[in-house]
Amino acid sequence: MIRKSVLCTALALVMSLTTSCASNNAKDDQHIDEDRFETYNRAMFKFNYRFDKYVLRPVAEGYRSVTNEFTRERVNSAISNIREPISVGNHLLQGNIKQTGVGVARFGINSTLGLLGMFDVAEGWGLKKEETEFDVTLANWCVPDGPFIILPFMGPSTPRAAIGDVVDVFMNPVYWGTYNDANIRDKVMYSYAAIYAIALREQNLELLDDLERGSVDFYATMRSAYLQNRKSLGCHAKDDQSYDFDFGMDDEEQTFDEMED
């Protein structure tokens, strides 16, 4: 019952976004660095950065120091397997029947023969993983992205991405597999979320360090990369090549004015 009402709220939000954002969508596309909540976003970014510096990063480093690469690969593989049903559900919603079938087979094979997903046996049989999520489904349904927002603890997001994350939780077996007992479910979900966050952070230790080291404005770098990457999603992706800005220098004055106003 609760599940249903949350889903309805999420859908209602999607609907209101669709109508309210549709009118100025064209303008947003040309302004990759549009960020109407910048003051709030920078403050929240700073908060997340501190949380990462003093909590998440040290824990991820600790995790790395007490495990070897083989172990971490098994953990990452198991997490990826737990998330497989999310891809299955969304492939179905996107009308990709073939990949839905591949995902079902992968989840069945890897959960059993692959020892709870610790080994990707199905890949060796030609059943290749193809991840997708509800955010991508919404993008394929031409739901606009909405403004850039930094969420507490979660980091860079947009209304569409956030709704996608919420809906994905319902497709996660950690959620529906424990649905009968709310007490157990809370424990399982929190443990899973913690392991997921630590494993993900460990995988990105070097990458984020490098990004930060070379950047004079880490927030602006991260925002730009995040928003550019999102342009590749969804029903407008094919004709929206935001990276193909006019790079000629003949009419440089115009180009500069156009891009930054």
Added chain:
Amino acid sequence: MKKYLFGIVATLMMWVAGSAQAEVDAKAAQKFVEDVTTQGIEQIINANVSQAEKDKRFEKLFNSALDLDFIGKFVLGRNWRSATPEQRKAFIKVYRELNIKTWSKRFDEFKGKSFTFVGTTPSSSKGQVYVDSTVDMGEGKPVTVKWRVRQEGSEYKIVDIVIENVSLAITARNEYSGFIKNNPGGVDALIKDLQNKVNQA
């Protein structure tokens, strides 16, 4: 109304530019990028030489393959126009140093990986073309890497690298204009900060 007219004119100009780019030799551009990546992998990543020698070779390859003067100008955006000749020179210099330092460090991550070249796509800018490639990361979908190549006469230079739809030039441009917007010191402060980054790296 004026804005719409401007938009139409701009679109028309893009089209004209688009049709004019037939002059780019896409095949030769692709061969150029293939040569650069092969050189990088064979003579730097897989070479059995000291790190110092590797860094030296990387710097040489980087300077010959990338048009940093061109990229730097774009990256500074509208601030380029208001900058003095000294500022421009100092910016290009430090931007070049920072890129060489960051990339020579990250370069080793390509060990054991290779680029698969899948063709070219036209660019909206005159005399430029995208060379499309993918890198197999071991699991999941391969990563797409687009090389933006600019032709001048018979010479080719890389002017941008687009990884998974993220353009390095646009990212740097947004980063630097974000910095300048929030910093009263402007371009000078940016150059100083970049220099600190270089010294730390």
